[in-house]
Amino acid sequence: MTADRLDITSLVAGVVVIALGALLLLDRVGAVDIGFGALAPALVGTVGAILLASGLSRGAEQR
């Protein structure tokens, strides 16, 4: 990978993990109350977004 090339997978992974961390931090400080019912979709969505970004970026590289 060259230095000036944007890695979409890393970017998406970073953004969604930061969002998840922010959510957990808000829960920790008591700003929001997140139970398993709300955390499960967030975790599943995080993994899904990373996989989707990885697959799409690989497809774009193959083209």
Added chain:
Amino acid sequence: MILRAAFVAAAAAGGAGIVLYALAWALVPAAGAEERARPVRRAADWRVAAGVALLALSGLLGLRELGVWFTDALVWPVVLATAGGALIWRQSAASGRGRTVAPHESSSAEAREDRRGRLPQLALGGTGAVPALRGRALGRTFTGVALVIAAGLAFLFLNGALGAVRDVVLGAIAVAVVLAVILAPWWWRLLSRLSEERAERIRSQERAEVAAHLHDSVLQTLALVQRRSHDPREVAGLARRQERELRTWLSGRPPARPSERVAAALEATAAEVEEAHRITVETVLVGDAPLDERGETVVAAAREALVNAAKFAGRDAPVSLYAELGDERMQVFVRDRGPGFDLSAVPADRRGVRDSIVGRMERRGGRAVIHAGETGSTGTEVELLFERRNGR
């Protein structure tokens, strides 16, 4: 448009329409848009499919948590059925495209797709289908069917309607087990008989193949030998040719490729010189190499040396051809037991040895050495050598 309207209505009613639309978008190719579908197909590897599925699941769980939900008994079976239906639909569309490919193009097109590791445009049961691609297509179809069946069963189970079905299924299983126990001996015997018949058929085919080969080669040669028994040299040539062919056939080696491999080309050359000049060439070849420019050169030089030996060594003196062949080094010796000669005494206008052997080898970076008329020895030995140096 109608489908999209239905999805919008479903989204407004419970939110599930959004998820179903996302699943269908990921799994179903756009109809009649081959060029637009190609990049999507290329990108749609398992990561994209898993990512879309997980995002859809995340959306569903989120909607469920927010209370925008029908009931579990309805939504989950519908989601499963949508995923299975989309897989079946996708495979069906790929089959339709596969049938439009011309028969002479289908095989190569599929092979190209396979080499690139992309999802195939495959017709189920298509005649030229690559087995791996067919297996993948079958797997997709069966997964789709299994998902739809699972959706139906889950719907029945969650709505308490599976009790009656369960009784029917249990009855069917019991009948199947009873029938299997009763019919097992006959079934087993039938399988054994089929296996024996298959083995017998294979043996009979092999016998027929050997008989056909013997008829085409040995019997024909024997008939020729009888007809030409007055000419011992001709008979010897026929016998040698037949021996060579039979040895090749018995060794199970693949058919010779004189246009591709140096060893096969040298063998063909020796046979050709034997036939043309009625001599015997004892050929020993060790190793092999591809017939590139150097290979062609060494074969041509060896042919010239063999022809010279046939011309000047006399018909009764055997000529031997010995070669060690490899990618890095090729060395060929042609020996005869004739009177020998002095290369420096050969007139300048006779160019056979100088040009066709020595010059030809040197032009390609090789070497040819003639050992002839040396003290205490008879005959001539032509040594041809190619060595690969510094990657050349």
